[in-house]
Amino acid sequence: MSAGKNLHPGINLGHSDPAGHHQAEPVMFGFWIFLMSDLVLFALLLATYSAMSVHGVAGGPEPRDVTDLASAGIETALLLLSSFTIGMASLANKYHDDGRRLLQWLGLTAVLGIGFLAMEARDFASLIAEGAVPQRSGFLSAHFTLLGCHALHVAAGLLWMAVLVLQLMATGLERALRLRFMRLALFWHMLDIVWVAILTFVFLYGAAG
Amino acid sequence: MNDEDLPQSEREDPRREFRHILMGLASASVLTALAFFLAVAKPLATGWLLAALGGLALVQIAAQFRFFLHVDLKKSHRDDLQLVLFAGLVIALMVGGSIWILFNQHARMG
Amino acid sequence: MSEELLYWLAGDLRWSDFPPKADMIATIAALIVVAGAIGVVATLTIARRWRWLFDNWLSSLDHKKIGIMYMVLAFVMLLRAVIEAVLMRIQQALSVNAQGVVSADHFAQLFSTHGTIMIFFVAMPFISGLINYVMPLQIGARDLTFPFMNAVGLWLSAAGAAILMASLVIGEFSTGGWSGYPPFTELAYSPGEGVDYWIWAVTLSSIGTTLTGINFATTIYKERCEGMHLFRMPLFCWTSLCTAILMIFAMPPLTVATALLALDRYAGFHFFTNGAGGNMMNYANLFWLFGHPEVYILILPAFGVWSEVISTFSGKRLYGYASMVFAVMCIAVLSFTVWLHHFFTMGQSTNVNAVFGIATMLIGIPTGVKVYDWLLTMYRGRIRLTAPMLFAMTFLLCFVIGGLTGIILANPPVDFQVHNSLFLVAHFHNMLIPGTLFGMIAGYMFWFPKAFGFRLDERWGRIAWACWSGGFLAAFMPLYWLGLMGMMRRTAISFEAAYQPWLNAAWAGAALIVCGIVALGIQLVVSVRRRSDLAVPVGDPWDGHSLEWWTPAPPPEYNFARRPRIEDTEAFTNAKRDGRAYHAPPSYEDIEVPRNTLIPAGIGAAGFVCAFALSWHIWWAALLGLAAMWAGVVLRSLQGDTERVIPAAEVQRQNEAWLDCARQTAPVTRFAEVERINRGRAMETT
Numbered sequence A: 001m002s003a004g005k006n007l008h009p010g011i012n013l014g015h016s017d018p019a020g021h022h023q024a025e026p027v028m029f030g031f032w033i034f035l036m037s038d039l040v041l042f043a044l045l046l047a048t049y050s051a052m053s054v055h056g057v058a059g060g061p062e063p064r065d066v067t068d069l070a071s072a073g074i075e076t077a078l079l080l081l082s083s084f085t086i087g088m089a090s091l092a093n094k095y096h097d098d099g100r101r102l103l104q105w106l107g108l109t110a111v112l113g114i115g116f117l118a119m120e121a122r123d124f125a126s127l128i129a130e131g132a133v134p135q136r137s138g139f140l141s142a143h144f145t146l147l148g149c150h151a152l153h154v155a156a157g158l159l160w161m162a163v164l165v166l167q168l169m170a171t172g173l174e175r176a177l178r179l180r181f182m183r184l185a186l187f188w189h190m191l192d193i194v195w196v197a198i199l200t201f202v203f204l205y206g207a208a209g
Numbered sequence B: 001m002n003d004e005d006l007p008q009s010e011r012e013d014p015r016r017e018f019r020h021i022l023m024g025l026a027s028a029s030v031l032t033a034l035a036f037f038l039a040v041a042k043p044l045a046t047g048w049l050l051a052a053l054g055g056l057a058l059v060q061i062a063a064q065f066r067f068f069l070h071v072d073l074k075k076s077h078r079d080d081l082q083l084v085l086f087a088g089l090v091i092a093l094m095v096g097g098s099i100w101i102l103f104n105q106h107a108r109m110g
Numbered sequence C: 001m002s003e004e005l006l007y008w009l010a011g012d013l014r015w016s017d018f019p020p021k022a023d024m025i026a027t028i029a030a031l032i033v034v035a036g037a038i039g040v041v042a043t044l045t046i047a048r049r050w051r052w053l054f055d056n057w058l059s060s061l062d063h064k065k066i067g068i069m070y071m072v073l074a075f076v077m078l079l080r081a082v083i084e085a086v087l088m089r090i091q092q093a094l095s096v097n098a099q100g101v102v103s104a105d106h107f108a109q110l111f112s113t114h115g116t117i118m119i120f121f122v123a124m125p126f127i128s129g130l131i132n133y134v135m136p137l138q139i140g141a142r143d144l145t146f147p148f149m150n151a152v153g154l155w156l157s158a159a160g161a162a163i164l165m166a167s168l169v170i171g172e173f174s175t176g177g178w179s180g181y182p183p184f185t186e187l188a189y190s191p192g193e194g195v196d197y198w199i200w201a202v203t204l205s206s207i208g209t210t211l212t213g214i215n216f217a218t219t220i221y222k223e224r225c226e227g228m229h230l231f232r233m234p235l236f237c238w239t240s241l242c243t244a245i246l247m248i249f250a251m252p253p254l255t256v257a258t259a260l261l262a263l264d265r266y267a268g269f270h271f272f273t274n275g276a277g278g279n280m281m282n283y284a285n286l287f288w289l290f291g292h293p294e295v296y297i298l299i300l301p302a303f304g305v306w307s308e309v310i311s312t313f314s315g316k317r318l319y320g321y322a323s324m325v326f327a328v329m330c331i332a333v334l335s336f337t338v339w340l341h342h343f344f345t346m347g348q349s350t351n352v353n354a355v356f357g358i359a360t361m362l363i364g365i366p367t368g369v370k371v372y373d374w375l376l377t378m379y380r381g382r383i384r385l386t387a388p389m390l391f392a393m394t395f396l397l398c399f400v401i402g403g404l405t406g407i408i409l410a411n412p413p414v415d416f417q418v419h420n421s422l423f424l425v426a427h428f429h430n431m432l433i434p435g436t437l438f439g440m441i442a443g444y445m446f447w448f449p450k451a452f453g454f455r456l457d458e459r460w461g462r463i464a465w466a467c468w469s470g471g472f473l474a475a476f477m478p479l480y481w482l483g484l485m486g487m488m489r490r491t492a493i494s495f496e497a498a499y500q501p502w503l504n505a506a507w508a509g510a511a512l513i514v515c516g517i518v519a520l521g522i523q524l525v526v527s528v529r530r531r532s533d534l535a536v537p538v539g540d541p542w543d544g545h546s547l548e549w550w551t552p553a554p555p556p557e558y559n560f561a562r563r564p565r566i567e568d569t570e571a572f573t574n575a576k577r578d579g580r581a582y583h584a585p586p587s588y589e590d591i592e593v594p595r596n597t598l599i600p601a602g603i604g605a606a607g608f609v610c611a612f613a614l615s616w617h618i619w620w621a622a623l624l625g626l627a628a629m630w631a632g633v634v635l636r637s638l639q640g641d642t643e644r645v646i647p648a649a650e651v652q653r654q655n656e657a658w659l660d661c662a663r664q665t666a667p668v669t670r671f672a673e674v675e676r677i678n679r680g681r682a683m684e685t686t
């Protein structure tokens, strides 16, 4: 492993902070591994969902009955935009020493993330109001679990963001904090990737199938 | 860490990175819009439609890895690329196998 | 107090859940646990060791101490699980056309706890412990990449083990086996706290294991010393890497399986229930997506140990290093392609079964390569039959038998005949005991002098080997036959007189295994008593070839005064041959080591509270435990000063003392290594 040559993909500190960059390497790699492990978890929930959405309907609502494409479209837009804003936040983290710009982009990301969660909560509430509760059938159990798990991840990301922002205001943008922001950005991007799969296999398949 | 040692394509450059993120946003938007169009207008037979939607999702996931997470073929990103590819292999085995098994069992229970 | 208030406060927990229990043996077991706990507390208090315990051990982030704590946990849990195994053997031997000594329900708890403990709280901690101790030393690192996370992993595993101990005293454990198949484990058939105990104990362990796996993989990728290319790593590091990768990717399916089962039980979902679209077969699928890679998590580190032990005690380089590495990698990847062989009988078509059956048999190829490599390593070597090497002999013999029966089971038509019979029980114990457990025992004996500075008594080591090997053969070979005669696993009472002699033999074998454990205990006590005779301060008692032997015994907190730089797999051997193994480095530098902290132990304690409270539906305590776990993580991120500096002068003083000691010690030849004159400086190899 020729030391130093191993730039961390994109989300990194590069030459703006060489020592921090060096420290970042194992930390970021470890976090990547965690993300891959998490991705397997989502993949299996999705596999369970695909089986349940066909075999587990039990006379209750089917995928097409619980698919609200308009709502899914808005959710997708929110999450995709938040992926963009957190990308901008990573750039600010890397190239700007004062935390202001970073804070602005993070604020925007948080607003988008909260909007996403609010939309999902609305979806869930309307399903429950129609009697399409997770206890109704295996399919609905899988539907709520898959989306709920993703929503929980988003909520955890927001909480994490809140803790980091508080630390940022207390101590300024020091190195340890920069590394944590980098990890948060990776985490957030990964949630968007998971959402692409959910959007396709839950909502679009539900509407098309 | 000396920037000069790196090939041109791997040097630090905020503008290039910004362009990257924009490209990520643009490609994801286009692909998503296309997928929605397919799902709503249903221009294809169901089987093909589902395959096309799945294909678009894969392309978009690859694009997001490329533009947002900066996983690509550059030498300095190899460790991560290998990791992601291996995860992809494991996921393919697990998901593909599970679906095969569960649908097969279900078909025989009827 | 009103019922409702009581539920808010104590959930479903009532006085009647505490001892005495309905059944005499269960009451005694509960009392043993309580007495054991009181005994430990009393001893620590009388010996005034609490401070020492907290300062030196419980708060440590040193990978070596964490490794040792893992192994202590494993040994304690091993004791309990073996006692349960003997009880099961007694029951089956006494229950042919009779009642036996325990009820069917108690028997079910016995095999459930035995299996769960052996897998999650004996084998896994043992493996994590051994890798923790040895791997960083072998790659010339100062610690793992994430020392804090390492400690969290340990304490989460310990919390899971504590849940199992609690279940012996308060309430009952699951009767659903180590695999917890629904629909039996659904609320409709297992309403009590037992399955919940199982779910949360396993969840704690699997979270800890995932964290540990991430840590191991990152360390091996990013912390190797200069010159240590991947292909120069000792084989144990390769097996550690593959194990870590399996931990990372195989734990999520378990988490999904148990989480969905928990949703069914706690929230009325229908993943695996009988009605409303539930599908219990998906549970089997998810569980074995984890379960099969898991068995390779268990065996690969042992392969690593065997490689080190066999090459060291044959006085030869490992034969076919590259083929060994390649074989391990093949096995790791293939292990994700065979999970269905655990449920051939579940009703999928012949084609599906055939594919997975063939994939299973394929694993025999790389495994065979390894066996031949070990044999060829010994071929023409000058073999010393020390205790670890003796265990290696038993391993090679028995592992081949176990592997062959595995290939037999990989034939779906054969599996249909012997599925869930004692033939299967014989097969997997045949892999797990001579493979994993003996590997861990051999590793413990092999590296013990490194960790504590003195060798283990050789004579008692051999006695332990004889008891374990003989005991294993007597206890498990009859089970193959019983399985072919049709005796099913998990049966508390049988009605076939022909089983009797075989069951008697099996129980005698189990008794011999107990003698083996006692011998291990005596060995430890005898060795501690004679530790000055057995001391090996120089640190290289077996003429080792990898870097861990190039440190004092025990190694300093920072492992290496200067991180080594190597140019070959046999760097230490070369240095010994050229007579420069114990030369002082040109200069020393300050070394940073992580400061101690009690947060990880706190996170473990909070995890225990959360899991216990969830099992009894004490919601406020569960929330509190969960919040406390996260608070621990946040608290850590606020800690500024997490490193402590050891000044260069101190490093120099310690290192020079060691080098002096090495130079003054007379070298010994390999054949005198179990003699008193072995002070840890093996003769320069020629």
Ligand code: HEM
Binding pocket: C082, C085, C086, C088, C089, C111, C112, C114, C115, C116, C118, C119, C122, C123, C176, C177, C178, C179, C425, C429, C432, C433, C436, C437, C475, C488, C489, C490, C491, C510, C513
């Ligand atoms: C040390 C001597 C051991 C003895 C005497 C022993 C004995 C037994 C017995 C009697 C059973 C029940 C078989 C039945 O269902 O009829 C059993 C099950 C089992 N044992 Fe062991 N065992 C030993 C070591 C181990 C080890 C080292 C492991 C794993 C590392 C292990 C893992 C298991 C598992 C997973 C089960 C299945 C539990 C279930 O049915 O859910 N055992 N063992």
Ligand SMILES: [Cu+2]
Binding pocket: C291, C292, C295, C338, C339, C341, C342
């Ligand atoms: Cu298997």
